[in-house]
Amino acid sequence: xxxxxxxxxxxxxxxxxxxxxxxxxxxxxxxxxxxxxxxxxxxxxxxxxxxxxxxxxxxxxxxxxxxxxxxxxxxxxxxxxxxxxxxxxxxxxxxxxxxxxxxxxx
Numbered sequence: 001x002x003x004x005x006x007x008x009x010x011x012x013x014x015x016x017x018x019x020x021x022x023x024x025x026x027x028x029x030x031x032x033x034x035x036x037x038x039x040x041x042x043x044x045x046x047x048x049x050x051x052x053x054x055x056x057x058x059x060x061x062x063x064x065x066x067x068x069x070x071x072x073x074x075x076x077x078x079x080x081x082x083x084x085x086x087x088x089x090x091x092x093x094x095x096x097x098x099x100x101x102x103x104x105x106x
Contacts, residue, residue, distance in 0.1 A: 001025070001054070001064055008036065008068030008083055010075035020069055027055055034076040036068035036083070045084060045094060048076045 001024065009017055013033070023030045033051040040047055046067065053059055068083065070076035087094050 001066060004065060004067045007066070008079050010068070010070035010072075010079045012071040012075055013069050016071070017069075020071070024051060024054070024066070024069070027060075029055065032071050034070045034073055035064075035066050036070070036076060036080060037064050037066060046080050048073070048080065 003021075013020055020030065020033055024033070024035070030051045035049050035051055035054065037047045037049065039045065049059070050073075054064070068076075068079045070079045084094055
C-alpha cells in the first residue's frame with residue numbers, strides 16, 4: 001500500500017487521521033472507513049473501496065496507491081468531488097491517465 005503525498009482526508013476522517021491510517025497499515029478491520037484509489041479500469045475517474053475489501057486476497061496483495069480516506073461512503077463521495085474540483089481548477093480538465101498513474105495535481 002502506497003500513500004499519495006498530498007493525501008485527501010474527509011472532514012470526519014481528519015479527526016481520527018492517525019488512527020485510521022495506522023489501522024490501514026496494520027490491516028485492522030475498520031468497517032466505516034473508505035479509501036479512494038486511482039481507477040482500475042478506464043471507465044471510472046476514481047475508485048472508492050470500503051477498507052475491509054483491502055483485507056481480501058485479491059486486494060491484499062496489490063500495491064494500491066491510496067489517494068484519499070473518508071469515514072462513511074457519503075464523505076468519500078464528497079472527497080472525490082473535492083479532488084475532481086481541484087484538478088479541474090488547476091488544469092482546466094480532468095485527465096484520467098493522471099489519476100491512474102498517481103501524478104495528480106495538488
